[in-house]
Amino acid sequence: MSAVSTPSGPRAAAPAPRETAPATPGAAPARRDAEATRAAILKAARHLLARHAHADITLRAVAERAGVSPPLILKYFGNKDALFARVMSFDSDADDLLDAPVEELGRHMVRHVLASQRDRGADPLLRIAFAPLHGDHGEVLRANFRAQVTERLAARLTGPDRGLRAELAVAGLLGLGVMYGVARGAHLRGTDVDAIADRYGPLVQAQLTPGA
Numbered sequence: 001m002s003a004v005s006t007p008s009g010p011r012a013a014a015p016a017p018r019e020t021a022p023a024t025p026g027a028a029p030a031r032r033d034a035e036a037t038r039a040a041i042l043k044a045a046r047h048l049l050a051r052h053a054h055a056d057i058t059l060r061a062v063a064e065r066a067g068v069s070p071p072l073i074l075k076y077f078g079n080k081d082a083l084f085a086r087v088m089s090f091d092s093d094a095d096d097l098l099d100a101p102v103e104e105l106g107r108h109m110v111r112h113v114l115a116s117q118r119d120r121g122a123d124p125l126l127r128i129a130f131a132p133l134h135g136d137h138g139e140v141l142r143a144n145f146r147a148q149v150t151e152r153l154a155a156r157l158t159g160p161d162r163g164l165r166a167e168l169a170v171a172g173l174l175g176l177g178v179m180y181g182v183a184r185g186a187h188l189r190g191t192d193v194d195a196i197a198d199r200y201g202p203l204v205q206a207q208l209t210p211g212a
Contacts, residue, residue, distance in 0.1 A: 038076050040066040043120075045087045046127065053133040054084060088141045090148040093124035097149070102156055103212070106169070106205025111197040113177050118193060123177040125149065125170065157208060169207040176200060 044065035048057045059080055063070045077083040100108035117123050128145045131138035154166035179185045188196065205212075 034076075037066075037068060037072065041068060041073055041076065041083070042087060045083055047121070049084065049087055049127060049130065051130075054135065054137045057084075059083075084137065085140075088127075088137065088144055090124070090127075090144050094148045094152055097124050098153060098156070102208055105156075105208055106203070107197045107201030109169075109173055110176065110201045110204055111193055113173050114180055114193045114196060117177065117181045121181075123181050125174055126177045126181060129174065129178065129182075159210070165207040165210070169204045172200075172204045172207070 041062060044062050045057075047065060048061060057080075059070045059073050062083070063073055066073075073083060077086065097109055097112055098105065113123060113125065125145075128141060131141045131145075150166045150170050151163070153170065154162045157165060159165075180188050
């Protein structure tokens with residue numbers, strides 16, 4: 001390797017740079033920020049959809065609640081219909097709701113519904129109760145609920161009347177969610193979530209595993 005002459009004498013030439021991909025500092029934080037922004041927008045849209053008719057909800061209202069600008073919603077979701085298509089899906093909520101063995105599912109679902117209300121002010125199921133507000137979009141909400149929640153639950157059950165038992169179990173959860181989150185029952189809200197899950201879970205479980 002040749003030397004480079006300097007005023008103070010010969011100096012070895014610097015080694016050739018390694019051929020590596022250019023660094024992208026901040027890429028991971030930026031990705032996390034984008035995910036947090038999407039989550040905030042979806043949470044705001046869910047909140048509004050549970051309280052207002054679809055036709056009355058504006059992107060500006062969603063943006064104000066999410067703390068973002070309306071153009072940012074368009075950037076991430078394209079338009080209002082695309083945003084609410086995501087909001088009207090129960091798929092990811094059902095993943096969490098049904099995340100337990102069938103033998104323990106009743107208590108898990110009760111606890112999940114109450115903890116979601118307590119910690120996030122959002123019920124993973126209660127949006128279906130507002131389907132009549134949303135006209136044609138209400139039919140989308142109902143179809144998604146049946147496919148992604150009750151039919152998915154029924155597919156995990158064994159024995160006769162699986163569809164009926166799944167709907168009865170979910171009906172129990174919806175009633176609990178309404179009393180806790182809409183009627184805001186003082187005794188219910190003043191009782192520890194785990195204590196309620198211990199008492200109400202077996203009622204739901206009786207539909208999932210009758211006779212067990």
